[in-house]
Amino acid sequence: MPVFFTECCCDSETAESPKDKNNYTNSFRYCHRAVTEAGDLCAMSALKDLYSPVFYQEFARVMQQVLPSFDKAAFTDLIFDDTFAQKELKDRMRHTTRVLHRFMPADFGKAVDVISALIARLRQDRLGENSFLFLFLPDYIETYGLEDLDNAIPAIERVTQFISCEFAVRPFLRLYTDPMMAQMQAWAHHPNHHVRRLASEGSRPRLPWGMAVPALKQDPSPILPILETLKNDPSEYVRRSVANNLNDISKDHPETVLAVAQAWKGLSRETDALIKHGCRTLLKQGHESILAFYALNSTDIQAQQFRLLTADVSIGDSLAFTFSVRNTSAQALVVRLEYAVYYRLQNGQLSRKVFKISERLFAPDEQATIVRRQKFIPITTRRFYTGEHRIALIVNGKEYEPVPFILHQA
Numbered sequence: 001m002p003v004f005f006t007e008c009c010c011d012s013e014t015a016e017s018p019k020d021k022n023n024y025t026n027s028f029r030y031c032h033r034a035v036t037e038a039g040d041l042c043a044m045s046a047l048k049d050l051y052s053p054v055f056y057q058e059f060a061r062v063m064q065q066v067l068p069s070f071d072k073a074a075f076t077d078l079i080f081d082d083t084f085a086q087k088e089l090k091d092r093m094r095h096t097t098r099v100l101h102r103f104m105p106a107d108f109g110k111a112v113d114v115i116s117a118l119i120a121r122l123r124q125d126r127l128g129e130n131s132f133l134f135l136f137l138p139d140y141i142e143t144y145g146l147e148d149l150d151n152a153i154p155a156i157e158r159v160t161q162f163i164s165c166e167f168a169v170r171p172f173l174r175l176y177t178d179p180m181m182a183q184m185q186a187w188a189h190h191p192n193h194h195v196r197r198l199a200s201e202g203s204r205p206r207l208p209w210g211m212a213v214p215a216l217k218q219d220p221s222p223i224l225p226i227l228e229t230l231k232n233d234p235s236e237y238v239r240r241s242v243a244n245n246l247n248d249i250s251k252d253h254p255e256t257v258l259a260v261a262q263a264w265k266g267l268s269r270e271t272d273a274l275i276k277h278g279c280r281t282l283l284k285q286g287h288e289s290i291l292a293f294y295a296l297n298s299t300d301i302q303a304q305q306f307r308l309l310t311a312d313v314s315i316g317d318s319l320a321f322t323f324s325v326r327n328t329s330a331q332a333l334v335v336r337l338e339y340a341v342y343y344r345l346q347n348g349q350l351s352r353k354v355f356k357i358s359e360r361l362f363a364p365d366e367q368a369t370i371v372r373r374q375k376f377i378p379i380t381t382r383r384f385y386t387g388e389h390r391i392a393l394i395v396n397g398k399e400y401e402p403v404p405f406i407l408h409q410a
Contacts, residue, residue, distance in 0.1 A: 048089035050133055051096070053080070062125065063103075066117040070103050078102065096136040097143055108144055109151040115140065116155075119162045129162055138168035146171055153183055161194045169202040170211035177215050181222045188229040193238055199226050200241040206248040220249045220256060231264055231271055239274050246278030254282055258289050265293075284338065284354040286397035296336050298398035300329035301362075306393050306400065309371075314408045315384050318373040321403075323393055325370065327362035335362045335396060341374060342390035342402060343382075350390065376407060 056079050060072035078099045087095055104111040115137055122128050137159050145152035152172065156165045173180045181203070188199040201207065203226060205217040216223060223245060230242050250257040261275045282290040291297075302325070309320035327333050337357040342350040357372060374391070376384055386409050390402035 048087070048092055051089075051092045055133065056080075058127070062121050062127070063118060066121050067103070067114050075099065075103060093136050093139060094143075097139045100136065100140065101144060104140075108148045111140070111144065112151055112155040116158055119159065123162070131163070134163045135167070137163055138165040141165065142168040142171055146175065149176055149179070156198075157187065157190070157195055160198045161192050164194065164201070165198055166201040166207065167210050169198065170207065170213060173203065173213045173216070174211065177213075177222075181226075185226055185229070188226045193233070193235040196230060196233060196235070197238045197241045200230055200238065200245050204241075204245045204248045206251065217252060220253055223249070224256075224260070227260070231274065232268065236270075239270060240277070243274045243277035246275075247281050250279065250282050254287055254289070257282065258293065261290070261293060283336070283397070284356075286394070286399065288397075291397040294334070294336075296334060296396040298396040300327065300333060301335055301395050302326045302328050303393055303395045303400065306403065308391070308403060308405055310405075312406045312408060313376060314410050315376050315378065315386070316410045318375045319391065319405060320371065320373045321391065322369065322371045324367060325362075325395060326367040327364060330364050332361050332363050335360065337370065338394040339372070339374075340392045340394060340399060340402070342392070344385045344387045344389050344407065346383075346385055348387075354394065 053076070056076050057072075060070070060075050063075070064070045064072055079096065084092070084095065101111075104114060119137075122134075128134050138156070141152055141155050141159060145155060149172070156169055156172075159165055159168075169180070184199045184203050187195050190196050190199075203213075203216060203223050204210070205213070205220055205223070227242050227245055230238055233239050233242070246257050246260060257279060261279060264271050264275055266272065276294075279290050279293075283294070283296075304324055304326075306323035307321065309322060310318070313319045321339075325335060325337065327335065336359040338354050339357065340352050340354045342352050345351055355374070357370065362368075378384060384407060386407050388404050389407050390404050392402035393400045
């Protein structure tokens with residue numbers, strides 16, 4: 001297999017970490033995050049450069065096999081125009097869509113037949129399946145099929161089995177909300193797990209990077225039957241999407257998610273894990289109802305001796321802190337330990353972000369001492385500003401008094 005089709009994957013634990021290695025759309029999101037958090041500020045440049053001459057030459061070769069009239073030389077000449085070098089990753093993807101359109105049949109239905117034949121050929125040659133480089137295929141459907149719903153729906157169903165159409169489906173949901181939600185419900189019963197995942201992932205109220213669908217954010221009730229269908233799905237890849245959908249809903253409708261959690265609790269170990277992941281934002285917010293749901297009571301948990309080991313820290317270094325925690329109850333209790341960092345912004349205000357340390361059962365009178373480090377290494381998604389920041393311990397949702405510390409320039 002040529003190296004330019006190498007799949008981009010990341011298995012690190014994140015808010016939506018892709019546990020199923022088939023989820024390369026999510027993997028692309030978090031591979032980028034992981035490498036930038038490691039300090040590689042050129043990561044996105046490296047990814048965009050995978051749209052290389054070698055990639056386009058090989059793609060053109062396969063295209064000519066399925067569409068004999070396809071002009072390989074003209075295609076690559078149009079791809080590498082005077083603006084290509086300046087384009088970022090997403091722009092290169094959309095540029096590929098537009099150039100490809102110039103060589104495709106004008107009729108969208110016939111163009112879909114070409115895309116289907118292309119995917120079959122790529123699979124036959126074992127090239128590119130689940131690679132984010134082929135996101136221009138869903139983008140083609142989104143860009144040129146929006147006014148042809150009858151052909152677009154089967155196209156989405158076929159293409160998403162090769163490369164996820166979670167972004168491409170969003171404008172269809174906005175324009176054809178009711179018929180598309182009915183289709184998503186039908187897809188929730190599809191034999192292919194990629195299509196079942198699309199039913200959940202594509203209908204998320206707050207899909208990262210996806211076009212907003214205000215109707216679903218305002219009223220998530222049409223989504224709930226889809227999640228109900230998929231809650232016991234045999235694929236963790238699908239269940240993970242259900243959890244992320246619930247987490248999206250919780251940000252605007254917490255009581256809806258609490259009602260779902262109560263209805264699904266105890267159905268299976270997998271469903272319980274799904275609920276927990278879907279409630280992660282509510283847990284970090286210390287939402288009283290969800291804390292009670294998980295029996296996270298701070299009354300008999302004693303936290304003390306919280307202190308900073310490095311009161312002054314420079315950008316690029318780590319802040320170290322320690323504390324002890326004890327279960328003073330006569331019965332075993334679950335203890336969830338977190339901390340909040342209040343980052344100083346450019347305007348001098350503070351922005352709170354919560355980090356989880358652990359969650360486990362403490363025996364009666366059990367005590368533990370915790371030492372933790374929080375890195376202040378610059379990443380593309382966060383810029384640090386010097387001055388006073390704060391850090392606070394959180395035990396079973398109860399936040400203790402924040403402690404200030406000074407962040408200095410490196």
